[in-house]
Amino acid sequence: MIDLENASPPTTLDLARCPACSSALAGARACPRCGFVAAVNDGILESIGPLEGRSAIAAAFYDGPGWARFRPWEQGFLWLQGGVRKARREILRHLDAMPGERPLVLEVGIGDGENLRILDPRFRVHGVDLARTRLTACLANHPAQSNRLAWAEAEQLPYADGVFDACYTIGGFNYFRDHAAALREMKRVVKPEAPVIVADERPNLHQFGLGHLIGQPALDAWWLEKLGLDAPFVEMVLSLDLDLPDLFCQVWPRAVRHSIWHGLGYCYTDRQTD
Template sequence: MPQVSPPSTDRPPPLGGLLRCLGCRGAVGPCGSCAGCGRSYPERWGIVEAIGPLVGRDRITEAFYGGPAWERFRPWERRFLAIQGGSRRARRPILRHLPGSGSSRLLEVGIGDGDNLEFLPGGWEVVGVDHSGARLDECLRRFPSMAGRLARAQASELPFPDGSFDASLCVGGFTMFEDHERALRELRRVTRLGGPVIVADEQPWLCRMGIGHLIGVPRIDRWWLRGLGLDPEFVEMVFALPRDLRPVFRDVLPGAEWRRIWGGLGYCVVDR
């Protein structure tokens, strides 16, 4: 059995000292424990575990993105991006709202496989959060330099202090978050005053544009989505999503700008 070395006392703190305890908001030290309450935040291969039990849509989507259904569905996402002119062009109306010059510390919530990283300035300090461990593993495989800057955490409970980022970004996945209001409040909380919070995703009603819903026989859409290998629980969750998220944005971020993107099939909300 291999010998395990004792924890180093001179190693850097998780996430460069940014990590805060979800319980007492105390600082998490180099040993991976909260100095205040002792809660543990283990780090595995450069990814910090800072998450509690998942419920509702967060639990369902974590299973989806971590299982074979995502790999079967992903070609459809690539086709969608191709229709929009490719990955770079599809992201242009979103990323253009980020700070325009200088070095910045950016938080990306729902970083997934890290698809946005190649379009960001190289000098930026990017911290990534996702509630899917499988997607964080893939992000780290593709971008090894992200080691020590990734956390498995929920958008509705971010393990960072107030105002610790120059900008926050969430591209894709927001529509399926369990608690939209709390997620927006957390994004705003951890972003400095005047720094942009940018949220973009497909329109929540897009899943109801299948032929079955259009002719009034939604079971047809359930049938072909399950034929793609999607879990029945995931399919039912998608069809139960709120049809319009604009009231949530207006309540939480009343000064935010709502923009249509992707030919009206998506939205981009910018709050400064």
């Protein structure tokens, strides 16, 4: 039994489960059941396997030089929505009514930790990302996140069942390797009835690019690469086939869809708190 009400805030190991036998680690590095020893380096739990498909492409991009070149465009997009803070609040507001003095919250795909600047300071936030360099950047920006970060895939979260009071993901979902698996994992690691949130830009946004509109999709591939996306990521963007209504109907049938960012993005919430 994990005691989450004790005075010191829980670390990743307090919340983690053994990747070998799924038993709760309950704070130990060595699994009390099978002896598997978890790797923790520089305050980050390392629970990542060989990456495949979209995960391999995403990790290469977010760990590589393209992300730094693309970042200003992402910030510009959010700024056009009325400012970065307002754009993020459109999503994070769904957590405002969470009860409890110190809710324990998980961000999947935490990146550099930009949302931590905006979240209610009473939240104790943990984060997962598949790009190791993003976790290092997150720690540099927010040293208090030491021992609250995990290098892992959304599709295989390294936590025990039902440990978080909420879980959300912003800006990475469209290109998750296995969307249904990630949604199931988000539900698994939260308490029953806890809020879960998924937000991103509309997956078909590229179809409004000039190249697509004039029947020359290669033109859109060209300018997306100019913005900083590498060729495999661009191909992934242009070939994405993600039917969100069907996916959520099957995996989170009670979820509610909110339009965000002037219709350019979506936010699905389940077990809403507002």
